[in-house]
Amino acid sequence: MGGGLVTRFAPSPTGWLHLGHAYSALFAARAAAGGRFLLRIEDIDPNRCRPAFADALLEDLAWLGLAWDGPVRRQSAHLADYRAALDRLAGLGVTYPCFCSRAEIAAEVAAAAHAPHGPDGALYPGTCRRLSRAERDDRLASGTAHALRLDSAAAAALTGPLTWADRGHGTVAVDPARFGDVVLARKDVPTSYHLSVTVDDHLQGVTLVTRGADLIPATDVHRTLQALLGLDVPTWHHHRVLTDAAGTRLSKRDRSRTLRALRDHGTTAADVRAMIDGLAGAA
Numbered sequence: 605m606g607g608g609l610v611t612r613f614a615p616s617p618t619g620w621l622h623l624g625h626a627y628s629a630l631f632a633a634r635a636a637a638g639g640r641f642l643l644r645i646e647d648i649d650p651n652r653c654r655p656a657f658a659d660a661l662l663e664d665l666a667w668l669g670l671a672w673d674g675p676v677r678r679q680s681a682h683l684a685d686y687r688a689a690l691d692r693l694a695g696l697g698v699t700y701p702c703f704c705s706r707a708e709i710a711a712e713v714a715a716a717a718h719a720p721h722g723p724d725g726a727l728y729p730g731t732c733r734r735l736s737r738a739e740r741d742d743r744l745a746s747g748t749a750h751a752l753r754l755d756s757a758a759a760a761a762l763t764g765p766l767t768w769a770d771r772g773h774g775t776v777a778v779d780p781a782r783f784g785d786v787v788l789a790r791k792d793v794p795t796s797y798h799l800s801v802t803v804d805d806h807l808q809g810v811t812l813v814t815r816g817a818d819l820i821p822a823t824d825v826h827r828t829l830q831a832l833l834g835l836d837v838p839t840w841h842h843h844r845v846l847t848d849a850a851g852t853r854l855s856k857r858d859r860s861r862t863l864r865a866l867r868d869h870g871t872t873a874a875d876v877r878a879m880i881d882g883l884a885g886a887a
């Protein structure tokens with residue numbers, strides 16, 4: 605294996621890298637197996653991302669002994685690519701503006717007898733999908749802030765049934781109702797995780813997407829967007845989410861597990877690699 609494989613590690617610079625990130629990065633680098641291993645900084649959210657964290661992650665990965673191929677792609681520099689994809693989706697009639705506030709959505713969900721839930725909580729109840737054209741145009745004309753959502757039923761009708769292939773999980777059937785009408789462009793950010801990750805994996809020629817199993821449900825959305833936009837379809841390999849011996853997820857909130865803290869306490873890169881292999885190998 606290897607040769608033409610292209611993998612990537614795509615962290616968001618919202619904190620210091622921790623052991624879980626190191627595992628994910630090493631997993632992607634090893635999976636490239638002689639092909640290309642890319643690095644992408646997912647910094648579309650100016651409220652949560654910090655340039656200092658982006659600088660630090662480059663330093664931490666280099667300290668760990670990881671070398672990536674080609675230039676680092678920073679999503680914040682490519683908003684025009686996401687805009688173009690949104691325009692194409694709008695042209696297909698599978699997006700609509702959503703003017704709802706979080707509070708309005710929560711109130712509507714609370715009032716519903718059986719609000720459907722997805723991996724990230726209650727699904728959007730579709731309020732703005734049902735606006736008349738006149739109402740929609742009025743609100744747009746008045747400049748009301750809005751997000752753009754995927755009309756998941758319209759999208760599924762266009763794409764027909766879809767599947768995606770995972771090295772560990774086999775063939776997975778897309779369930780369009782799993783995420784419902786997800787946000788593709790936020791009110792405060794002119795794109796979203798789902799849209800930018802899908803567009804970038806295509807533009808960067810990624811052939812094997814490796815990431816944590818917590819993102820398995822999101823892949824249904826990404827596969828749908830690929831079909832709508834006519835993008836290349838990679839293979840996926842969702843790896844387990846690393847936990848400590850007690851089964852607790854190694855998260856950014858756990859400061860002791862950041863690569864910086866470990867390094868400051870004298871842990872070497874080789875030690876970190878050994879710790880990761882130990883944790884990953886543990887049942």
Ligand code: GLU
Nearest residue numbers: 614615616646801814815
């Ligand atoms: N930026 C995402 C994260 O840090 C990962 C995206 C992906 O690998 O698809 O969780």
